[in-house]
Amino acid sequence: MHAPKKSSALLAAALALAVMAAACSKSPNSGTSDSFKGVGLTGAGSTFAQPMYAEWASSFHKVETGAAVNYQGVGSGGGVQQFTSKTVDFGATDVPLQTDEIAAVKSPWVEFPSCLGGVAVVYTVEGLQTGLKLDGPTIADIFTQKVKSWSDPEIANQNPGVTLPGTPITPVVRAEDSGTTAVFSGWLQKEAPSSGIQKSKSSTTWPSGLQKANGNAGVAAGVKQDNGGIGYVSYDFAVTAGLSTAQIKAPDGSYVSPSIQSITAAGGGLSFPISPDTNILDSSAAGAYPIASTTYVLIYKGQTKQDVAQTLVDFWHWALTKGQSETNAVNYAPLPSSVAQGALAQLAQVTVNGKQVTPSADE
Numbered sequence: 001m002h003a004p005k006k007s008s009a010l011l012a013a014a015l016a017l018a019v020m021a022a023a024c025s026k027s028p029n030s031g032t033s034d035s036f037k038g039v040g041l042t043g044a045g046s047t048f049a050q051p052m053y054a055e056w057a058s059s060f061h062k063v064e065t066g067a068a069v070n071y072q073g074v075g076s077g078g079g080v081q082q083f084t085s086k087t088v089d090f091g092a093t094d095v096p097l098q099t100d101e102i103a104a105v106k107s108p109w110v111e112f113p114s115c116l117g118g119v120a121v122v123y124t125v126e127g128l129q130t131g132l133k134l135d136g137p138t139i140a141d142i143f144t145q146k147v148k149s150w151s152d153p154e155i156a157n158q159n160p161g162v163t164l165p166g167t168p169i170t171p172v173v174r175a176e177d178s179g180t181t182a183v184f185s186g187w188l189q190k191e192a193p194s195s196g197i198q199k200s201k202s203s204t205t206w207p208s209g210l211q212k213a214n215g216n217a218g219v220a221a222g223v224k225q226d227n228g229g230i231g232y233v234s235y236d237f238a239v240t241a242g243l244s245t246a247q248i249k250a251p252d253g254s255y256v257s258p259s260i261q262s263i264t265a266a267g268g269g270l271s272f273p274i275s276p277d278t279n280i281l282d283s284s285a286a287g288a289y290p291i292a293s294t295t296y297v298l299i300y301k302g303q304t305k306q307d308v309a310q311t312l313v314d315f316w317h318w319a320l321t322k323g324q325s326e327t328n329a330v331n332y333a334p335l336p337s338s339v340a341q342g343a344l345a346q347l348a349q350v351t352v353n354g355k356q357v358t359p360s361a362d363e
Contacts, residue, residue, distance in 0.1 A: 038067025045079020045092030077177025091298035094179025112343035113294035116333035118235040135249035136191020172222035172231035175212035236331035266292035309352035
């Protein structure tokens with residue numbers, strides 16, 4: 001008479017364990033084979049960051065197979081606009097949100113760097129493939145058309161022993177809103193305050209008559225097609241396009257070429273919180289490339305969709321930790337450890353319906 005009761009008790013216990021196991025297997029943080037798979041994300045902004053984000057998206061898809069990250073490189077200005085209008089899950093900009101942009105954002109947000117890059121000054125001068133040295137004031141004079149020939153004394157005095165042709169200089173600038181332009185023009189403003197160049201996410205600060213092109217690819221094509229061309233593109237693009245890059249005069253008087261090492265050296269000076277004036281231009285660190293920059297991610301703190309919030313936190317936590325080892329593969333520089341930790345602290349402020357979102361255990 002007691003055996004059936006014992007069997008029923010055992011069956012009930014087994015069923016309870018099965019229910020608990022099933023519940024655990026569905027937890028986003030369980031780390032089991034049935035753990036959270038992620039959902040699709042949309043992002044837009046910096047063309048400067050696009051190759052890096054594409055690399056990360058591809059790798060992270062192997063971590064969370066449902067996390068298809070659709071990022072559109074529409075330029076930093078476009079990214080800020082889409083973030084502000086909440087038509088994307090995250091925005092990206094090469095320059096921190098400016099005062100007028102902050103005023104337009106109606107909900108609390110976080111802003112953190114994701115990796116380091118640089119703006120390379122690229123050129124096409126027949127017979128001069130490497131070794132060109134330029135300082136900030138000279139580059140400003142080139143882009144304001146005060147220096148019009150490659151044999152101008154301003155250039156020749158910095159390149160003793162180099163035969164420079166009298167070829168006319170053809171400056172090429174970005175036509176659309178661009179974080180790369182903002183980084184470059186911001187550096188020129190510091191280097192040559194009397195030049196009249198003002199930091200801007202567009203090309204509106206340039207004199208009339210300059211050749212304009214869209215994106216890194218457009219500037220590169222404009223520089224390549226005309227002997228004597230000069231322009232500015234992200235360092236990663238300069239490498240993949242095989243463009244000649246100038247050595248830039250640093251604050252200590254040395255001339256530094258853009259490289260992963262020199263860009264990383266510049267990143268050590270970044271601090272939080274991020275403000276409109278945050279930058280790592282003209283870093284005083286030894287060997288630092290003067291026109292180095294971070295690229296920033298924008299995410300709203302208060303999320304309303306659990307799956308989207310979890311995927312956002314998982315993706316960017318992965319990018320700021322394991323993903324940093326992939327930066328060199330696409331010619332970006334990793335964040336210094338202290339900066340990465342500061343970025344993770346910002347990410348930790350993301351909530352969904354008032355509750356903090358923590359990274360999944362299988363990260």
